Amino acid sequence: MASAPVTITAAPLGVGDLARIRAERRPRLEARLASLRPERGVVRDVLVCAGGGCVSCRSTTLAAEFERLIAASGLSDRARVVQVGCMGLCEAAPLVLVAPDGVYYPRVDFSLARRIVTEHLAEDAPIGEAELTHERDGEVRRSRDVPFFARQLKIALRNCGVVDPLSLDDYIALDGYQALAHVLLETTPDAVLDTLKRSGLRGRGGAGFPAGLKWQFVREAAGDEKYIICNGDEGDPGAFMDRSILEGDPHSVIEGMAIAGHVVGARRGYVYVRAEYPLAIERLGHAILEARAAGILGARVLGTEAAFDLEIRIGAGAFVCGEETALIASVEGKRGMPRPRPPFPAQAGLWGRPTLINNVETWANVSPIVLRGAAWFAGIGTARSKGTKVFALAGDVRNTGLVEVPMGISLREIVHDIGGGIRSDQPFKAVQAGGPSGGCVPAEAADVPVDYESLQSLGAVMGSGGLIVLHEGTCMVELTRFFLEFLVDESCGKCPPCRIGLRVMLNLVERITKGLAALEDLDTLMGLARHIQRSSLCGLGQTAPNAVISTLEHFRDEWETHIYDRRCPALQCRALLTYEINEALCNGCTLCAKACTSNAITGELKQLHRIDALLCTHCGACVTACNRGAVVAH
Amino acid sequence: MIEPHAAGAATLATPPVAAAAAAAPDAPGVEALVDTFIAAHPGGHERLIPLLHLLQERLGHVPFEAQDVVADRLGLTPIQVFSVLSFYHFFTLTPRGRYPLKVCMGTACFVRHATRLIETIQDTLGIDVGDCTPDRLFSLEQVRCLGACGLAPAVMVGQDVHGNLDTKAMRRLITQLRSQGRREAVAAAKETPRG
Numbered sequence: 027m028a029s030a031p032v033t034i035t036a037a038p039l040g041v042g043d044l045a046r047i048r049a050e051r052r053p054r055l056e057a058r059l060a061s062l063r064p065e066r067g068v069v070r071d072v073l074v075c076a077g078g079g080c081v082s083c084r085s086t087t088l089a090a091e092f093e094r095l096i097a098a099s100g101l102s103d104r105a106r107v108v109q110v111g112c113m114g115l116c117e118a119a120p121l122v123l124v125a126p127d128g129v130y131y132p133r134v135d136f137s138l139a140r141r142i143v144t145e146h147l148a149e150d151a152p153i154g155e156a157e158l159t160h161e162r163d164g165e166v167r168r169s170r171d172v173p174f175f176a177r178q179l180k181i182a183l184r185n186c187g188v189v190d191p192l193s194l195d196d197y198i199a200l201d202g203y204q205a206l207a208h209v210l211l212e213t214t215p216d217a218v219l220d221t222l223k224r225s226g227l228r229g230r231g232g233a234g235f236p237a238g239l240k241w242q243f244v245r246e247a248a249g250d251e252k253y254i255i256c257n258g259d260e261g262d263p264g265a266f267m268d269r270s271i272l273e274g275d276p277h278s279v280i281e282g283m284a285i286a287g288h289v290v291g292a293r294r295g296y297v298y299v300r301a302e303y304p305l306a307i308e309r310l311g312h313a314i315l316e317a318r319a320a321g322i323l324g325a326r327v328l329g330t331e332a333a334f335d336l337e338i339r340i341g342a343g344a345f346v347c348g349e350e351t352a353l354i355a356s357v358e359g360k361r362g363m364p365r366p367r368p369p370f371p372a373q374a375g376l377w378g379r380p381t382l383i384n385n386v387e388t389w390a391n392v393s394p395i396v397l398r399g400a401a402w403f404a405g406i407g408t409a410r411s412k413g414t415k416v417f418a419l420a421g422d423v424r425n426t427g428l429v430e431v432p433m434g435i436s437l438r439e440i441v442h443d444i445g446g447g448i449r450s451d452q453p454f455k456a457v458q459a460g461g462p463s464g465g466c467v468p469a470e471a472a473d474v475p476v477d478y479e480s481l482q483s484l485g486a487v488m489g490s491g492g493l494i495v496l497h498e499g500t501c502m503v504e505l506t507r508f509f510l511e512f513l514v515d516e517s518c519g520k521c522p523p524c525r526i527g528l529r530v531m532l533n534l535v536e537r538i539t540k541g542l543a544a545l546e547d548l549d550t551l552m553g554l555a556r557h558i559q560r561s562s563l564c565g566l567g568q569t570a571p572n573a574v575i576s577t578l579e580h581f582r583d584e585w586e587t588h589i590y591d592r593r594c595p596a597l598q599c600r601a602l603l604t605y606e607i608n609e610a611l612c613n614g615c616t617l618c619a620k621a622c623t624s625n626a627i628t629g630e631l632k633q634l635h636r637i638d639a640l641l642c643t644h645c646g647a648c649v650t651a652c653n654r655g656a657v658v659a660h
Numbered sequence: 661m662i663e664p665h666a667a668g669a670a671t672l673a674t675p676p677v678a679a680a681a682a683a684a685p686d687a688p689g690v691e692a693l694v695d696t697f698i699a700a701h702p703g704g705h706e707r708l709i710p711l712l713h714l715l716q717e718r719l720g721h722v723p724f725e726a727q728d729v730v731a732d733r734l735g736l737t738p739i740q741v742f743s744v745l746s747f748y749h750f751f752t753l754t755p756r757g758r759y760p761l762k763v764c765m766g767t768a769c770f771v772r773h774a775t776r777l778i779e780t781i782q783d784t785l786g787i788d789v790g791d792c793t794p795d796r797l798f799s800l801e802q803v804r805c806l807g808a809c810g811l812a813p814a815v816m817v818g819q820d821v822h823g824n825l826d827t828k829a830m831r832r833l834i835t836q837l838r839s840q841g842r843r844e845a846v847a848a849a850k851e852t853p854r855g
Contacts, residue, residue: 078808078821079808079810079811079823081821082808082811082814082820082821082822082823083811083823116809116810116811117810119810119811261804261805262805263765263766263767263768263769263770263804263805264766264767264768264805264809265805265809266805266808266809266810301713301750302803302805302806304819339709339710340709340710340713341748341750342709342712342713342748342749342750342751343748343749343750343803343804344747344748344749345804356709357706358705358706359704359705359706359707359708359709359744360705360744361743361744361747362747362748363747418809420767420768420809420810420812421767421768421771421772421809421812422771422772426768426809426810426812427810428810458767461767492767492809494767494768494771494809496771500771505767505770505771508767508770509767512765512804516804518747621783646779647779647783650776650779650780650783650827651783653828
């Protein structure tokens with residue numbers, strides 16, 4: 027994909043080298059963060075987003091086209107093309123930033139690329155009408171000033187979309203590995219531990235356990251052989267934070283882990299990445315090779331006596347492996363099944379040794395905290411949730427993408443200001459936070475500040491940070507059924523409450539979506555949910571009923587309509603729908619009749635077709651088949 | 661877990677050896693692959709999953725014969741290897757199509773009607789989730805989140821992600837892949853020396 031095999035320079039770096047590279051390269055990197063309006067003859071960087079989303083919109087071909095155009099126009103000494111990690115605004119893919127002008131161009135195709143080269147790069151004249159703009163109440167904002175970018179605060183994503191993920195020098199230029207050098211040479215492990223504890227950093231993988239405390243447990247655990255693990259098994263459907271960090275700034279994860287290695291006394295680390303993320307694996311692998319060649323990983327880290335090295339382990343498609351004990355089993359080459367805790371991994375983890383395991387985003391937060399101090403980090407956020415959180419904003423929102431915001435901002439601000447509101451004209455209904463382990467926050471409660479405790483009080487969880495925005499056309503019962511189906515499929519089968527309980531819950535919810543439910547089913551569901559929560563072995567089972575509990579709490583009338591009236595207000599539960607053909611739209615193409623499996627549709631070619639309600643099995647095949655939208659559901 | 665059993669049952673019906681030969685006529689020998697890997701990566705049983713990844717990537721699936729070789733080299737029993745393999749969705753016992761269509765069923769894709777894409781594929785190709793077309797051109801899988809939520813609904817074909825698809829675009833994509841497959845088959849036939 028993005029990387030042609032790059033030759034890796036094999037000169038081990040010392041601290042002096044870090045400072046030299048930083049001094050040499052910093053101005054160029056800082057220019058990428060600038061918004062200096064046209065200056066004649068300036069050397070420009072054309073940053074093409076090569077994050078997962080943009081790559082699938084052919085951004086690598088686009089980057090090659092830019093290279094070609096720039097060379098053909100004789101601008102090679104005045105413009106350079108850099109492929110960077112995710113810039114965040116996936117909606118505008120492929121996204122291009124021209125620095126140091128700070129002009130973003132959304133949805134760039136080849137013809138716009140040609141104009142950017144001939145007008146912006148050659149004539150120093152940015153193309154106003156193609157620039158990213160946002161208009162609200164008559165006020166027009168451009169590029170960096172659009173609310174999507176202006177309202178964010180980036181710590182974990184500080185380098186994403188700025189540095190070339192394949193360039194170690196780019197990372198070093200923006201203070202990279204300076205924190206590691208500080209930890210190795212200028213301070214003590216206890217001081218680092220103290221900083222981390224005072225910063226208030228909590229695990230970003232979902233549970234929110236204080237990171238400093240976890241580090242301390244591992245540091246104090248007995249034994250010479252300890253391990254560091256990075257949990258990059260981002261299995262929550264609807265989340266892509268870890269993916270973007272690994273793809274866009276892999277060195278920040280490596281640095282965080284290397285710091286931890288020195289602090290807790292571990293010499294070996296593993297990064298567990300999902301197999302579904304080939305690009306992340308490729309870029310992280312490249313970064314590890316580069317760091318090893320530069321003497322940042324290996325037997326003598328930065329020329330000191332400390333030793334630390336990393337290896338990638340590729341997941342194989344099991345959601346439960348996001349649970350730490352299951353992940354450890356998977357790294358050991360076993361079925362990824364969790365085991366009871368205690369002992370916690372801090373005492374007995376990988377191969378029974380003390381193991382420090384944190385999520386990708388947590389690791390990316392480490393070096394800024396070490397460099398800028400605990401007080402700085404603790405000054406951001408709320409009383410109990412410090413710093414920032416990265417969210418993957420998706421669903422029915424205008425600006426889908428990746429955002430990093432200070433803790434304590436309200437959900438409504440994320441959806442309306444940063445996300446730009448609902449994309450369709452239907453009203454905002456709810457936000458699903460935290461994936462299958464999470465719950466739904468209804469629109470009325472969207473003013474809740476985003477932090478671990480507030481979300482929990484509403485029955486949702488921070489989770490790893492997936493936010494799916496839902497509009498009125500989404501059926502909450504059907505959504506719950508979807509999550510349960512996912513969890514039944516992903517339950518490892520070790521403990522009965524999760525293995526059997528979830529299946530029974532799914533059966534009950536399926537009955538409801540088919541209009542076959544009885545009144546007492548809701549009580550049975552709620553009772554089961556409470557039992558499964560209390561008695562499951564691991565986080566998967568304990569949080570699995572959240573979807574049922576939170577939707578029953580906030581959208582009980584919708585569940586009741588399904589049961590009492592046998593009706594689905596959002597028109598999603600097919601068994602509860604009746605279909606009809608709109609006479610004005612039907613052109614008699616016979617597609618619907620061909621698609622019908624129960625011969626319920628009759629009609630001659632070029633004549634109006636009809637659906638026999640008695641024969642109809644409610645499969646909805648006719649709706650999908652019709653090209654003119656003539657089949658309507660009630 | 662229901663799937664592994666279902667997958668296992670399906671394979672017993674189709675001889676894996678014949679299938680392997682059809683999928684990859686010039687695939688390197690399983691034994692050579694495994695031995696090279698073992699020699700390059702000293703260690704213990706933790707090499708099992710990386711090894712299964714290698715076989716899945718090279719052969720397109722991990723048939724029982726290959727599992728036996730792995731078990732032998734790592735000092736495990738065949739059932740231990742199968743128990744790990746069947747636990748993870750990523751490994752398959754039957755070969756996938758030349759264009760494996762992986763429809764994302766993550767939440768973001770689900771709320772943007774990914775189910776309709778699956779139905780469209782089922783209608784157009786006449787195969788169910790987990791199946792492969794008789795000409796081995798397409799196979800259909802349902803995956804849990806490709807992490808391309810910004811492009812929902814998304815379908816991954818090989819390593820390429822196609823985003824923002826509706827039923828029409830899905831049909832177009834299939835037609836396009838089919839003609840691409842035909843072109844490649846013709847080109848391959850031309851390259852093979854006659855006689």
